[in-house]
Amino acid sequence: MSRQQRIVNVLSVAGTDPTGGAGIQADLKAIAAGGGYGMAVVTALVAQNTRGVRAVHVPPIPFLTAQLDAVSDDVRIDAVKIGMLANAEVIGAVAAWLRRVRPPLVVLDPVMIAASGDALLDPEAVTALRGLIPQAGLITPNLPELAVLAGAAGAGAAGPADTWEAALEQARLVASAHGVRVLAKAGHLPGERTPDALVTPEGDTIEFPGVRIATRNTHGTGCSLSAGIATRVARHGGDWVRAARETKAWLRESLAAADTLDVGGGSGPVHHFAGLWARGGLHTAPEAQQNRAVRGDGGAGRRDDQPAGAAAEVTVGRLDAGPRRSPSQ
Numbered sequence: 001m002s003r004q005q006r007i008v009n010v011l012s013v014a015g016t017d018p019t020g021g022a023g024i025q026a027d028l029k030a031i032a033a034g035g036g037y038g039m040a041v042v043t044a045l046v047a048q049n050t051r052g053v054r055a056v057h058v059p060p061i062p063f064l065t066a067q068l069d070a071v072s073d074d075v076r077i078d079a080v081k082i083g084m085l086a087n088a089e090v091i092g093a094v095a096a097w098l099r100r101v102r103p104p105l106v107v108l109d110p111v112m113i114a115a116s117g118d119a120l121l122d123p124e125a126v127t128a129l130r131g132l133i134p135q136a137g138l139i140t141p142n143l144p145e146l147a148v149l150a151g152a153a154g155a156g157a158a159g160p161a162d163t164w165e166a167a168l169e170q171a172r173l174v175a176s177a178h179g180v181r182v183l184a185k186a187g188h189l190p191g192e193r194t195p196d197a198l199v200t201p202e203g204d205t206i207e208f209p210g211v212r213i214a215t216r217n218t219h220g221t222g223c224s225l226s227a228g229i230a231t232r233v234a235r236h237g238g239d240w241v242r243a244a245r246e247t248k249a250w251l252r253e254s255l256a257a258a259d260t261l262d263v264g265g266g267s268g269p270v271h272h273f274a275g276l277w278a279r280g281g282l283h284t285a286p287e288a289q290q291n292r293a294v295r296g297d298g299g300a301g302r303r304d305d306q307p308a309g310a311a312a313e314v315t316v317g318r319l320d321a322g323p324r325r326s327p328s329q
């Protein structure tokens with residue numbers, strides 16, 4: 001098998017979601033759907049469902065390190081996705097392992113607060129989290145997380161961006177302060193548009209347009225996006241733009257089919273395998289309709305007026321980003 005055809009091994013270092021919509025469980029589905037072999041190290045056991053978080057249990061730090069070493073002592077790691085880190089001790093252990101192992105590609109989703117409003121990171125651990133950023137090739141904060149990072153990087157306590165322009169400005173500040181690529185995401189903004197933008201440390205901005213899908217089943221979209229990008233950037237030899245573009249198209253397809261699942265009474269998961277199952281002839285429209293009928297919402301309100309991958313990205317600024325200094329290019 002040639003190097004290009006090799007199946008990539010992708011490690012998720014994250015917390016759990018026993019209902020399967022976010023965290024490690026979502027990551028493994030996103031990695032598989034993206035064409036990689038998924039592996040997982042648990043940073044925190046989280047008792048949560050589609051409605052919220054009930055309890056968090058962080059394993060002893062030596063056990064976390066033992067999990068990380070068990071993988072890296074045995075398996076070639078092509079990319080790492082890092083999600084929930086819970087506290088400064090966990091961050092320290094993951095940072096030390098990254099320095100030792102130097103995986104070639106690292107995507108850091110700086111998870112701080114669940115969509116339900118529950119804290120997934122000790123507020124005092126933000127400084128430690130910022131220290132981890134230079135070891136990543138890409139970070140994927142949502143708007144509240146971006147505001148925290150921008151505030152710490154000198155923007156003051158501005159709060160989450162309420163316009164796309166303000167989000168891009170914060171992303172540029174964070175990218176240049178930490179020498180890292182930042183994926184800004186408009187998921188939390190009101191309105192019809194949900195663009196993402198890849199911002200380089202040099203200030204180049206590659207925008208991926210998107211149209212909002214009217215569903216409340218968006219649990220774990222950030223987890224799935226970051227794990228999908230980690231998988232595709234490894235498959236595409238470090239091409240971050242292609243990885244982000246393709247992952248957004250896949251996530252759109254998965255979000256558009258989220259209402260065909262029937263998982264929980266809160267914000268449910270996306271359907272990670274909707275595209276694959278449709279192309280394989282599995283679970284066709286009548287079954288999906290039935291799920292919606294059982295739940296009683298008839299699927300009303302869902303909008304999918306744009307085929308996956310239809311939107312072309314827009315480049316603002318220079319494209320010649322050049323190689324990065326960090327080991328996790």
Ligand SMILES: Nc1ncnc2c1ncn2[C@@H]1O[C@H](COP(=O)(O)OP(=O)(O)OP(=O)(O)O)[C@@H](O)[C@H]1O
Pocket residue numbers: 022114115141142143185186187188194195196210211212213214215218219220221222223224225248251252255
């Ligand atoms: N309703 C939607 N329609 C289309 N795309 C969406 C929608 N909601 C989120 N997205 C997309 O999902 C991805 C994650 O966005 P978001 O900003 O919600 O991240 P997040 O808050 O980290 O996710 P999570 O819900 O896992 O915490 C982005 O690519 C965003 O554009």
Ligand SMILES: Cc1ncc(COP(=O)(O)O)c(N)n1
Pocket residue numbers: 014015016017022023024046048083084111113114115116120218219220221222223
């Ligand atoms: C273990 C874990 N990691 C991340 C999230 C964020 O996802 P969301 O904001 O959709 O709740 C989560 N709920 N749980």
